[in-house]
Structure formats: C-alpha cells, structure tokens
Amino acid sequence: MREGDGVERTRVGIVGAGPAGLVLATLLERAGIESVVLESRSRSYVEQRVRAGVLEHPTVELLRGIGVADRLDREGMPHEGISLRFGGGDHRIDFADLVGRGITVYGQQEVVKDLLADRVDGHRGPVEFEVSDVALHDVTTDAPSITFTDATGTDRTLRCDVVAGCDGFHGVSRTAIPDGLLRIAERTYPFSWLGVLARAAPTHDELVYAGHDRGFALYSMRSPEVTRLYLQVPPDTDAAAWSERQIWDELGTRLEADGFGLNEGELCEKPSVTGMRSRVVEPMRYGRLLLAGDAAHIVPPTGAKGMNLAIADVRVLADALVSLFEGGSETGLDAYSDTCLRRVWRAEHFSWWMTSMLHRFDDENDPSEFAGPFGRGLQLSQLRYTVGSRAAATSLAENYVGLPHEGTR
Numbered sequence: 590m591r592e593g594d595g596v597e598r599t600r601v602g603i604v605g606a607g608p609a610g611l612v613l614a615t616l617l618e619r620a621g622i623e624s625v626v627l628e629s630r631s632r633s634y635v636e637q638r639v640r641a642g643v644l645e646h647p648t649v650e651l652l653r654g655i656g657v658a659d660r661l662d663r664e665g666m667p668h669e670g671i672s673l674r675f676g677g678g679d680h681r682i683d684f685a686d687l688v689g690r691g692i693t694v695y696g697q698q699e700v701v702k703d704l705l706a707d708r709v710d711g712h713r714g715p716v717e718f719e720v721s722d723v724a725l726h727d728v729t730t731d732a733p734s735i736t737f738t739d740a741t742g743t744d745r746t747l748r749c750d751v752v753a754g755c756d757g758f759h760g761v762s763r764t765a766i767p768d769g770l771l772r773i774a775e776r777t778y779p780f781s782w783l784g785v786l787a788r789a790a791p792t793h794d795e796l797v798y799a800g801h802d803r804g805f806a807l808y809s810m811r812s813p814e815v816t817r818l819y820l821q822v823p824p825d826t827d828a829a830a831w832s833e834r835q836i837w838d839e840l841g842t843r844l845e846a847d848g849f850g851l852n853e854g855e856l857c858e859k860p861s862v863t864g865m866r867s868r869v870v871e872p873m874r875y876g877r878l879l880l881a882g883d884a885a886h887i888v889p890p891t892g893a894k895g896m897n898l899a900i901a902d903v904r905v906l907a908d909a910l911v912s913l914f915e916g917g918s919e920t921g922l923d924a925y926s927d928t929c930l931r932r933v934w935r936a937e938h939f940s941w942w943m944t945s946m947l948h949r950f951d952d953e954n955d956p957s958e959f960a961g962p963f964g965r966g967l968q969l970s971q972l973r974y975t976v977g978s979r980a981a982a983t984s985l986a987e988n989y990v991g992l993p994h995e996g997t998r
C-alpha cells in the first residue's frame with residue numbers, strides 16, 4: 590500500500606523468498622496479515638535452485654495445512670525408512686515401525702514453486718524479485734523500514750511493523766544487528782560434499798547413507814527419473830577435478846552392497862561442491878527484526894534439517910505475529926528466539942551426530958575426536974549400536990522424521 594509521500598507500507602517486510610520467507614508470507618496471508626517479500630534473485634532462479642530434498646513429517650503437515658501441498662501429495666515420494674551402510678553391511682532404519690511416521694522426498698525448489706504459484710499467481714500478495722541494495726532501518730523501534738532498489742532501478746522505501754530476515758546465510762538482515770550483541774557458535778568440518786544430479790532412474794526406493802572406509806556417500810533421488818548423489822571430498826575440492834567416470838566409480842565403491850547397483854545417467858547439471866558447517870546465531874531477535882532459517886543457523890546436510898528448520902522457525906514467528914497484530918501482545922516475539930533455538934540446537938546436535946558418525950576424518954592433523962584409528966573405532970561402534978538397538982534406532986528415527994513443532998524434548 591502506497592502512502593501519500595510515496596512511501597509504501599505493510600505489516601511485515603520479509604527479506605528473502607526461500608522456504609522461510611515464502612512459508613512465513615503464506616502463514617501470514619492465511620491469518621489476514623499483509624506482508625511484502627523482497628527477493629534479490631529472479632523467480633526463475635529461485636525456482637531452479639537445486640537444494641534440499643527431504644521434508645520432515647511436521648513440514649508436510651504444515652504445507653498441507655496452508656493448502657499448498659496438492660502437487661506435493663501427487664509427486665512427492667513418501668519414505669518409511671533409510672539405510673545405513675558400513676563394514677560391508679546394509680542396515681535399514683524402519684521409521685514406520687519405530688515411530689509410526691516417515692518423510693517425503695520432494696525437492697526444495699518444488700516447495701518454492703508451489704508457494705510462489707499460490708502467492709504470486711494466486712494474487713495473494715507481492716513478491717518483489719531482483720531487488721538490490723536492501724537495507725534495514727530503525728529495527729529497534731516499532732516503525733522499522735526497508736529501503737531497496739527494485740527490478741526497474743527505482744529506489745523505494747517500505748515501512749513496516751516488523752522485519753523478518755529470511756535471507757539466508759549470505760543475507761544482509763543479520764548485519765543489521767550490532768556485532769557485539771550477537772553470539773555466534775560454529776564448527777567447520779574438514780570435508781565437503783560433491784553433489785551430482787543425474788537423469789537416471791533410482792535403483793533403490795529409499796535413501797542410503799554410507800559410512801565407507803574411503804569416505805561418506807549418500808544415495809538419494811528427486812523423482813522416478815532423477816537420482817541425487819553425494820560424495821565426501823576434501824574441503825578445498827574443485828568439482829572440475831572429478832571426471833564423471835571417477836564420480837560414478839567412487840559412488841559405486843562407497844555405496845556397494847549385495848544386490849545394489851547404480852544407474853549411471855547423464856548429469857542434469859555440473860557437479861557442485863558444498864562446504865560443511867554448523868552455525869548458530871543468537872539471539873534470533875533484535876527489536877522488531879526477527880531472523881529465521883539460514884539467516885540464523887546452518888546445519889551440515891547429513892541430517893536433512895536445513896529447510897525443515899527454516900519452516901519450523903517461521904511457524905513460531907507467524908504465531909507470534911498473529912498475537913502481536915490481533916492482541917497487541919509481544920509475548921510471542923519475546924519468546925521467539927528461545928522457542929526456536931530449542932529446536933535449532935536439537936537439529937544441530939542431530940546433524941553433527943549423523944555427520945560425525947558417517948564421515949571419514951582422515952587427516953592426522955584433524956583435532957576432531959573421530960580422526961585416526963580410535964576415532965574410526967568410535968564411529969563403527971556407534972553405527973553398530975544404532976542399527977542393533979531398537980532404542981538407539983528409535984532415537985535416530987524420531988529426529989530424522991522430525992520432532993513435533995510444538996516443542997523439542
């Protein structure tokens with residue numbers, strides 16, 4: 590809405606059109622609260638960006654609850670378990686048996702497409718694509734604003750009651766908080782993932798996590814025609830240094846199991862290398878600026894938590910904003926950071942645990958507790974216990990499928 594002096598006004602200014610920003614915008618719109626989403630990339634870019642692929646059970650339920658899950662329910666792939674491979678054996682973790690629910694494999698870009706179709710094509714609210722020079726102002730007052738240059742090159746000002754920083758790890762929102770007020774806890778892992786997306790029919794109907802002596806490998810998928818695979822590589826790896834032959838051979842070695850074979854196919858895109866880090870920024874609130882998703886926390890992808898955590902954050906935030914705008918209460922905003930961080934730290938621990946158990950820490954200079962022969966012994970013991978104890982397997986299962994959004998034990 591444009592005010593007399595050309596300044597625009599909305600309730601919530603949302604920076605970032607990833608899962609966090611778009612789910613928040615949709616939750617607010619369903620509650621009758623207007624927002625404006627500002628996105629630096631184009632619509633086609635955010636819809637094509639290959640990222641995560643696993644939806645927790647609570648995430649699927651939330652997307653269904655806001656009415657954006659029709660295609661997810663048609664095209665998503667429900668999974669009732671995963672397999673862990675190590676020491677030449679294959680061990681299935683049966684989610685359905687252990688915790689009575691599962692996950693759904695559905696690309697993040699598909700979630701983003703569904704949310705944008707609902708909001709933009711459904712004319713439910715604005716998303717400004719290809720904005721630049723986004724800057725936040727007066728976030729410690731109850732009248733913050735966002736200045737930005739829109740896709741036409743026009744400088745604009747958006748006044749709002751609240752700003753949601755959903756702009757990811759490299760976004761600007763976090764920089765609006767004085768360094769001295771932020772507590773950052775982080776860990777960088779001594780390896781990366783080389784990821785490939787291949788036009789090859791999956792040969793196995795569930796995800797496989799391999800903790801091979803040569804290193805970690807992950808077998809996943811995107812559809813009945815597309816396989817998604819990852820290899821642990823040294824942290825400074827140049828993807829171009831790996832030929833397709835080398836990639837397929839190493840994947841075949843690390844994922845080897847009786848009766849398992851890989852369909853090799855044409856790569857849909859150039860292989861990419863992703864660094865591995867854990868990072869938590871506290872607090873997630875600064876006045877009327879609320880951080881959500883990767884803007885506040887990063888997890889190594891081993892636990893498939895990134896997108897699910899982002900969505901869990903904005904579910905809490907949306908409830909807090911309804912209380913603010915309907916009842917004038919800031920109680921929800923006051924509790925926002927602590928409420929989210931309980932789930933964030935649970936997911937950080939689970940992601941660290943999965944990463945530490947399954948990857949090879951083979952640099953003798955690596956100070957981590959999982960390097961060298963003793964570290965490998967610890968890993969194999971943990972893996973054997975996890976697949977051999979119902980209690981331990983249940984712990985993995987309930988964390989992997991997603992603890993209830995209401996809170997985290």
Ligand code: APR
Pocket residue numbers: 604605606607608609610627628629630635640641697720723755756757758759760761881882883884894895896897899
């Ligand atoms: N101005 C506007 N938009 C910005 C800016 C900026 N200055 N900086 C970044 N963005 C946009 C990015 O282009 C991106 O579309 O913010 C969005 C942030 O989206 P994500 O990085 O996907 O972060 P989030 O929504 O928190 O989702 C987190 O989803 O990407 C997956 O698994 C991944 O853990 C990650 C999870």
Ligand code: PHB
Pocket residue numbers: 640641642643796807809810817890891892893
């Ligand atoms: C993926 O399919 O991209 C994927 C699945 C599980 C993970 C990480 C990535 O833990």
